[in-house]
Amino acid sequence: MNSKTRKQLLSFAAATGVLFQLGGTAHAVQVFDLGEFVVHAPARAAVEEVTATPSVEGAYAGGQVSQSSLMGVLGNQSFIDTPFNVTGYTNELMENKQASNVIDIVANDASVKDQSLSGASSAWSIRGFRTTQQDTQFNGLYNISPRFYTGTESIERVDVIKGPAALLGGMPPNGTIGGTINFVPKRATDKDITKVKLSYGNGSQFTQHVDVGHRFGDNNKYGVRVNVLNRNGETSNDNEKNNASTVAIGADMRGEKVRAAIDLGYVYNEIENPQYRITFGNKFLASTKQEVFTAKNADHHKKYGADGTYRRVTEKYGVISGEYDFNKNWTAYAGFGMRYTSMDYLYNEFQVNDINGKSNLRYRYNNQINKSTSVEVGVKGKITTGDVNHNIGVAFARSEYKRYMANRSLNNVAANFYVQTTNWGAPQGDLNWYTHLNDTSIQTGVSITDRITTKDESWQFIVGGRLQKIKTQNFPRLSKAFNGADTYASYDKTAFSPAVGIVHKFNDKTSVYANYMEGLQADTVTNASAVNFGEAVEPYKAKQYEVGTKFDFGKYTATVSAFNIKTPALSYVTVTPVNKLDRYYSLSTEIRNRGLEFNVFGEPTKGTRVLGGIMLLDSRYTKDNADSNAKGHRVEGTSKVNAVVGLEQDVKAVQGLTFTTRLNYTGPAFANQDNTIRVPGYFTWDLGARYTWNSGHVPMTVRADVYNVLNKDYWNALNGSVYQGNGRTAMVSVTAGF
Template sequence: VYLMNGNKKFLAMAVLCAVASVGFVLPAAAEETMTHDLDEVIVEADRDALPGGYITSISSNGILGKGSIMDIPFSKTSFSNKTIEQFNDPTAPLTSVLINTPSVRSSSYGLYNDFSIRGIHTTGYALYVNGVPGMFTQSTIPTNFAERIEVNAGPNMGIEGTTLNESAGGMVNMVSKKATDKPINRITQIFSGKSTYGQIIDIGQRFGKNKSWGLRINAENISGKTSVDNEELTNRDIFINLDHRDENSTSNLFAGYRQSKIKNPRGAFQLGPNVTAMPSAPKNTLNYGYDGQEAALDTWMVTLNHEQKIGKDVVAFFNGGYSRYDLYKNITWRAVDPYIITSNDGTFTAHSDRDGGFPMDSYYLQTGIKGKITTGTVTHNLAGTVDRMWKYGYSQYSNGGPNMVDTPNAGNIYEGRYDGKIPNLNINHNGFYRSNRTNYWGWTLADNIEFGKATVLLGLHGHHTDTQSYGKDSVKSNDTSPTYGIMYKPTDKLSVYASHSESFAAGSVVGSGYKNTDAILDPAKTKQNEVGVKYQAGQMTTSLSFFEITKASQKVQPQPVGLPLLTNDGENTYKGIELAVNGKISDKWALMGGFMYLDAEQKKTKNGDLDGIAVNGVAKWNAVLTAEYAPDKSTSFWGRGVYTGNAKINNEKFTVPSSLVFDLGASYKTKLGTTPVTVSATCYNVLNKDYWLPQGGYSSGNLAIGTPRTLMLSAQFEL
């Protein structure tokens, strides 16, 4: 047996034990005649994966570096590459992975892969890549480059540092794949939806002295019709990861390009003032876009991470990144104003835009130092950083003609669209102009103090922001965001903790479709208090947490004439309980999932009009459970149930019914000649349930239509 970690003593002991056991049971004559050499057997596995393989034991802990999830005083989930590959839905690969933790719920549709963490709406703008914020946007996010995906529930700027789009609900960090000691040459063929075909390539190799250099290349080409009528999706990308390691330093350079196109994307709905009853969900395959609607975008990105040992227990580090995003074709519905259902029979009003391009540049730089100081029985794990992030948004000049067409009776949610042609939007676009910019400067100090069985975490982030909407408004602000927590471990298998964390959002620029477009809303803070317990028993890991989040709320205020106003109004509170489980209940059965109860309500609203009203689009109960059965090393079967409880929208005027959706999958490992092949089949929404997905984060709550039954087939070849 060859061990990947090269532990020769362990190998020798294993061989001696094996020989001893064989010698004990075999007669002497057999010992003389059965001596022979065995072929080398390579055992490959993720050494950080917990039993079951879905979750890893390590996760990032902000500027303090990686740590065990049992030692971090927050709710943390770190999904392994097994989870990423098993739930690789081509239409929403990221959200399909994230919903395996009960704190996350998907509200994806068409072009946008939105989701919520602890009831608070967020998008790809809030994602981190290798600890660097701002590399992705709201649209379809690829996962083929990711080795693991980390979810931190709750705000945590006090140890994470500066970001322009920090989500009050939590953060998601995608860690890129690196070359391993064993060469990797994988090609995967997939089929999904009605006629979506794809190829995925994964190549890795280490080279140089002591294999100090590593190169990993991931690419995919996915294109075709989805399970939604007349909807076509194209996703293409290539990502390159180059890393170097030696005794005193580690470096990682990640770079990539991705392109995404979607034709005739399905949009979201809102309920108009004349609707008096909650409409039942329509058939999940129906589409409501004009024939010819299309969105196309691309992104260039690069991140660099470097750590340099400058003393026995002292390390200097640098993290940086750049992203160039361009929505270069945008013939869609108005993003700020989804289709409006105007009557109980399902009739809806539609808007169509022919917008110009929407480029955006994002930059991030961070440098710092971290180290360890031990005085007696107390150990201080210290870190300090300074960082800066800035973003420039651009818009395109237009000349002549309307850029939007309203269709009063565009169709019916139960029948489809009545007018199937793209409207004539005669609008010409010329050059670009810089429409807004946001700058952050920050510093962060953290100390993780260890003494005996207790650990105290102290973190403080200070920042200065400067947000400007050109020709309209400018807002500057200064503030601090503390993080602190205490953890006590009576045994290595049990952790009890309490923590407080905060985040700060700079003044946001009001988008199109409002009377105060390009105005800047005031900065706002989010605070979370959490207590919890983490426990490992046998091959199972369980966590239970109680939390309360308070954040500022935005409201859309209708006006007597013209467009509505978007303003800050009051605050939302989110009080909840979250239970998560993961591991193996027997040699052949693995589980992953949990539930979350969430009570979200509005407070301190204007004149108290909405005080005590439920936050729109937030379900009280959410649950997920994945069970995997592996009868042998070559075969596995799994099933997943995702439950979303009922949710109030339109300020408790309507209740969105609950939904329970089942997914099923199976995989089998075999060989074609000498080539190892893994064949997999997955069926999402296997019962083909029609259901609404409530979307929080909007003034009245949006409604997305659930994904239709979708079959995905794949074959992965190890070359």
């Protein structure tokens, strides 16, 4: 997208502030000249007193966490009434933390760990299980939110449900089992919204964001919310650039019996020269057999990637949803969405081959078109029998995607881990665009739930199950150069996932809960050296047992939970003993993640807010085979301790001034299944401040944050690889608007 188009999009968003007035009475117009564009905002007769912590509808004390979250087929549930560990992060938190993507938001949760491979590949783990943007939900629907872009400028709330949850929303497209992240889109509020935000930082990125919303009609029946964002500049990684242009429109109608909404979105995101992960070759792994190798000297000024690489993504998505009340007890609902994604991706893999740093850089090229649809219809209602209420829910869901992809290996270039260079030479190989069908996936599910409550709601029982059908087809690759199966591979299986939950409230402030939940996974062998490379693996289950307690002290809340999750896992079996690279991958191992979580959030005293927690995790292989010898080993990329604590303090002497700080700790972890490559643990420290005031009739907020204040160098561990953490970065922004 060129600069002219970006300016047109920003002008469109600015004009929307005037167009929205067609639904109401005429207003005087104020003009804010920002150089690149002009924003029109309705004038106000009076401006409310500015406070450092404006109230958020539906938010808990402090405004950072919501009172309720969307729990799939169970609907919106209060956090203290649910038999799960769930946190809903508000848009106020996103703004005050200057979060530009989902990673910045979930960084406030100790159970969620950043595992992004590069600036072009965002990922994270929940309770030790890795997931990506591709397994997020958009208002409860899978396969709709952008597949690769992780920006949150159009999101009102991010709900994080920890643990397997097949009952609530079905199986994610890529089989995530550690937890579910759901995006709740922004809606127009009864109070008009007109905001302009300019920010600079995280390297030298300049971002312009316009957010306008208006309701009109009788009783504010109709609403429209528009968000437009433009970002360009270099990131904190050397020579990496990230340019993005997005538009999101959310319109809704609120009637007495009918509620409906439509969401439309467009994304263009181009990343140049992305930083990438470091993998380890077989010779390097063999050299670590006798003693553990500890990765050191993580210099964030170094770059293990070639210039001239890029990822260009275009995403378009839309959702239509609605509800109809038959009467006060029964409601029908439905949602239908579509997404189209196009990706052009030239990247590299950096592999260290021996202890002296001898390495090679391999270019890869992946072009992809991804098309998906998702639909959910259901009915929910209440039946009273004797002294208990039955809250019944029946839902049908279907999600499908088709991936037209050609992912291929190009040339290798000699490299050295200890010697930096920018002269890698040009990629050589097939750089043509191919659109053959690579794989398809159709997931169909029917769920039935009964949430049984006593009349005083001191007891709550949830029983239910989901019958899930999974149909996957992998198609033959065009040639040996492509990543795809040599032979046709598919499966068409059905699985039933039961679930049970119980909550007992001693009073309005204290509850205990327990649950048994299952998650469904489907996988494909992605190791190119495997005999069965590209084959689909039949769906398999993860099983979770969890207990916990929640304390709501009115101003702040503390939760404690303990969980145990077991799941089969892919591992290799040597087909030809003489050749260790001749491997067949199957579900021959088992992973058990056992942990204890403590979370706290709220505003214990006026002007002091807290958000954070700690997770103690024991993630191990509990079964193995003769080749993997993994039993008892820690799972790659998992730390025994993860902790984060954030504090905000308003300055009483200066109205509108707030100071913030956040401490993050990640414990040591291993980067390979043999537990012979280790990365040390690390602390990072963030500091920030914001100041809110009225400039005439216009509320203004300036925010400034410094992340990793001490400029800590560190590695993060993944499955068979490591990647560098970010050094010290800063962000400053100014927001004007109502």
